[in-house]
Amino acid sequence: MAAKPIASPIPVAMYPTLSVFTLAIGLVITAIFFIYEATSSRKNRSLAKELATSAVASVFLGFGSLFLLLASGVYV
Amino acid sequence: MKQSSVDLLLLLLALAVLATPAFSDLVLSKVERRIDVTSQIARVTKTLQVINSGSESVSEFTLTFPKFLGNNLAYLSVVHSEGKGKSKRNLANLSVRAANPKGIPDSISVYSVSLPKPLSKGETLTLEVVAAFTNVLQPFPEKISQGDSHLVMLQESSQYLSPYAVESQSLTIKLPNARIESYTKLENTKLQGYEIKYGPYKNLLPFSYSPIVVHFESKAAFAVAEKLVREIEVSHWGNVQVTEHYNVVHRGAQLKGEFSRLDFQARPNPLGVSAFRHLLARLPPRAHSIYYRDDIGNISTSQMQSDSKKTDLLIEPRFPLFGGWKTFFTIGYGLPLSDFLFVSEGKRFLNISFGSPMIDLVTEKLIVQVVLPEGSKDISVTTPFAVKQSQEIKYSHLDIAGRPVVVLEKNNVVPDHNQYIQVYYKFSNINLLSEPLMLISGFFVLFITCIIYTRADFSISKSSATYLAKLQWDEVLATLQEVQSIIQKCLATHDKLEASLRDLSRTGDIQTCKAARKSTDSLLKDLSKELKPLLGFLQSSPSASHISPKVEELVAKEKELQEKLMAKHTTVVEGYEKKSSGRDIENRIASQQQKIIALRQEIEDLLEFIDEI
Numbered sequence: 173m174a175a176k177p178i179a180s181p182i183p184v185a186m187y188p189t190l191s192v193f194t195l196a197i198g199l200v201i202t203a204i205f206f207i208y209e210a211t212s213s214r215k216n217r218s219l220a221k222e223l224a225t226s227a228v229a230s231v232f233l234g235f236g237s238l239f240l241l242l243a244s245g246v247y248v
Numbered sequence: 249m250k251q252s253s254v255d256l257l258l259l260l261l262a263l264a265v266l267a268t269p270a271f272s273d274l275v276l277s278k279v280e281r282r283i284d285v286t287s288q289i290a291r292v293t294k295t296l297q298v299i300n301s302g303s304e305s306v307s308e309f310t311l312t313f314p315k316f317l318g319n320n321l322a323y324l325s326v327v328h329s330e331g332k333g334k335s336k337r338n339l340a341n342l343s344v345r346a347a348n349p350k351g352i353p354d355s356i357s358v359y360s361v362s363l364p365k366p367l368s369k370g371e372t373l374t375l376e377v378v379a380a381f382t383n384v385l386q387p388f389p390e391k392i393s394q395g396d397s398h399l400v401m402l403q404e405s406s407q408y409l410s411p412y413a414v415e416s417q418s419l420t421i422k423l424p425n426a427r428i429e430s431y432t433k434l435e436n437t438k439l440q441g442y443e444i445k446y447g448p449y450k451n452l453l454p455f456s457y458s459p460i461v462v463h464f465e466s467k468a469a470f471a472v473a474e475k476l477v478r479e480i481e482v483s484h485w486g487n488v489q490v491t492e493h494y495n496v497v498h499r500g501a502q503l504k505g506e507f508s509r510l511d512f513q514a515r516p517n518p519l520g521v522s523a524f525r526h527l528l529a530r531l532p533p534r535a536h537s538i539y540y541r542d543d544i545g546n547i548s549t550s551q552m553q554s555d556s557k558k559t560d561l562l563i564e565p566r567f568p569l570f571g572g573w574k575t576f577f578t579i580g581y582g583l584p585l586s587d588f589l590f591v592s593e594g595k596r597f598l599n600i601s602f603g604s605p606m607i608d609l610v611t612e613k614l615i616v617q618v619v620l621p622e623g624s625k626d627i628s629v630t631t632p633f634a635v636k637q638s639q640e641i642k643y644s645h646l647d648i649a650g651r652p653v654v655v656l657e658k659n660n661v662v663p664d665h666n667q668y669i670q671v672y673y674k675f676s677n678i679n680l681l682s683e684p685l686m687l688i689s690g691f692f693v694l695f696i697t698c699i700i701y702t703r704a705d706f707s708i709s710k711s712s713a714t715y716l717a718k719l720q721w722d723e724v725l726a727t728l729q730e731v732q733s734i735i736q737k738c739l740a741t742h743d744k745l746e747a748s749l750r751d752l753s754r755t756g757d758i759q760t761c762k763a764a765r766k767s768t769d770s771l772l773k774d775l776s777k778e779l780k781p782l783l784g785f786l787q788s789s790p791s792a793s794h795i796s797p798k799v800e801e802l803v804a805k806e807k808e809l810q811e812k813l814m815a816k817h818t819t820v821v822e823g824y825e826k827k828s829s830g831r832d833i834e835n836r837i838a839s840q841q842q843k844i845i846a847l848r849q850e851i852e853d854l855l856e857f858i859d860e861i
Contacts (some may be wrong), residue, residue: 175590175597175599176590176591177586177587177589177590177592178484178585178586178589178590178591178596179486179585179586179682180484180485180486180487180585181484181485181677182485182486183486184485184486184584185486186654190280201752205695205698206698209381209698209699209702212729213725213726213729214702214703214722214726214730215722215723215726216726216730217698217702217703222695222699223699226692226695226696226698226699227692229691229695230508230688230689230690230691230692230694230695231688233687233688233691234684234685234687234689234690234691235684235687235688236689237267238683238684238687241645242485242486245537245582246645247481247483247485247486247487247489247582248483248485248644248645248646248683
């Protein structure tokens with residue numbers, strides 16, 4: 173019986189770095205989203221652009237917060 | 249004490265009337281017993297040499313213990329071994345089960361061992377038996393005061409209790425390095441250092457029994473966990489988290505009278521020897537994030553040392569534990585996933601030790617909860633000994649359906665039970681993505697809410713003057729933004745035209761330059777068409793009255809710029825067609841260039857002004 177050890181998909185030591193970078197990118201895109209929301213007037217706001225920005229931002233924020241949880245010892 | 253002497257009497261009576269033809273086929277040619285009582289657990293090691301003197305082959309071997317020992321039997325293993333001394337080899341672990349044959353009195357516990365192969369006539373076999381008993385070292389006296397030493401008593405039989413005839417047997421009792429109060433002296437009894445030797449005794453009949461009592465001082469910690477809950481949580485993100493909740497009690501002689509902290513602290517050696525201060529937990533190597541706390545909070549009195557083979561955690565409860573005293577605490581630690589989780593034939597399995605990592609701790613009730621990741625299927629458990637199994641569901645971070653929990657329960661667990669158990673399950677790595685997806689959708693919902701909020705109209709009165717003014721102003725702003733973007737586009741087109749001029753001066757290709765001119769011409773025309781209705785709106789809108797002159801000025805300047813640029817372009821292209829020298833062309837457009845720069849500056853200023861509105 174050849175038993176192979178299973179490791180995590182991403183090395184545990186990478187979690188803090190990854191969480192910093194993904195969260196930073198996510199927050200920047202979130203900022204872009206809110207700046208767009210605040211500056212563009214109601215008439216010429218483009219829904220597609222809003223949805224695209226928010227989707228990208230939530231992917232980065234989602235992974236970033238997951239890595240933050242893992243880095244701080246909350247293994248989900 | 250009284251109870252057990254009555255037991256002994258009953259046992260002897262029963263033995264006297266017992267006739268046992270059923271077991272007489274086998275003979276034990278040599279029995280060596282060693283009882284180690286240096287800790288709170290009485291660990292008995294026996295080497296039995298079995299000979300079949302009968303005519304039929306035998307496949308079952310019967311082990312017997314007096315009932316008062318058998319009731320406290322925590323661990324029993326029988327190994328078939330071969331050779332002696334250093335060349336001794338263990339061949340096989342034999343299966344043992346409790347039996348209840350007829351003709352054996354109630355005062356004897358019987359265990360049946362199935363032999364690796366039937367023992368035919370005249371053959372011999374060596375068995376190694378290891379048995380661990382708890383609660384057999386009885387404190388005597390049962391209550392002591394703080395300064396007294398802790399005396400305990402062991403009852404055994406100097407002759408090996410067996411349904412078979414024994415040709416030669418000896419018993420060694422290993423005592424801790426402390427006072428020996430008394431021991432039963434029989435013939436052939438020797439005390440060597442801290443070891444008492446009984447025997448060898450020759451040619452004993454079946455069910456021979458000769459009670460002995462050893463009374464001695466024990467300095468071992470009689471730490472018993474009344475209940476221990478170990479929670480082992482597997483996360484495929486790289487961690488096995490172990491949390492252990494201990495309810496520890498000192499099961500030695502009870503403390504009589506009061507406890508003096510001053511005496512205990514000032515002269516710890518004579519006063520308070522029966523108490524224990526520390527517990528040592530031997531955790532696996534690479535254990536991290538270790539904590540030790542109770543209901544109040546962190547307990548700071550712990551020390552940790554680690555090397556490549558183990559992690560030693562020395563924990564000190566909040567107070568020294570005397571006989572009968574209890575304490576509660578929790579320890580937790582994380583372990584690297586790859587040390588404990590493996591995959592084999594498409595199934596994953598967790599390979600982790602069953603019992604408590606505490607050294608010499610007896611657990612009365614051990615509950616091991618193995619929490620598997622959400623989405624695990626086909627769960628099965630293999631254990632080297634019998635345990636009670638059940639399954640539960642636990643809800644933890646980011647769960648929808650809950651995590652399957654395998655609950656294993658076992659009573660009377662001793663350190664010998666610290667063997668590896670395997671929890672097999674199936675898990676697909678796709679399920680790992682469910683947690684990030686949940687977080688992502690959470691954030692996405694937040695953004696969607698913002699989008700809806702900015703689009704929603706929350707004003708109560710839809711016909712009030714301020715509301716209407718606001719609506720109009722919104723429209724003005726939207727128009728202004730459009731104007732701005734169109735002007736920006738115009739400026740970008742201008743840049744393109746300039747670039748085509750630079751290309752011309754480099755390559756001298758007049759045709760491409762003309763083509764570029766044509767395309768910009770049409771583009772600018774389109775843009776100015778787009779601009780017209782917007783300007784009309786701004787002029788008509790009352791709320792834009794203070795802005796519209798500025799916008800008009802902007803548009804006019806832009807138009808002027810356009811014209812100047814076109815003029816410049818025409819001049820340059822003509823110059824090239826006439827093959828004038830570069831200097832000549834430059835001289836001709838110099839004045840135009842100045843105006844263009846000035847206009848550009850003005851337009852940018854105006855744009856900035858509009859931007860600030």
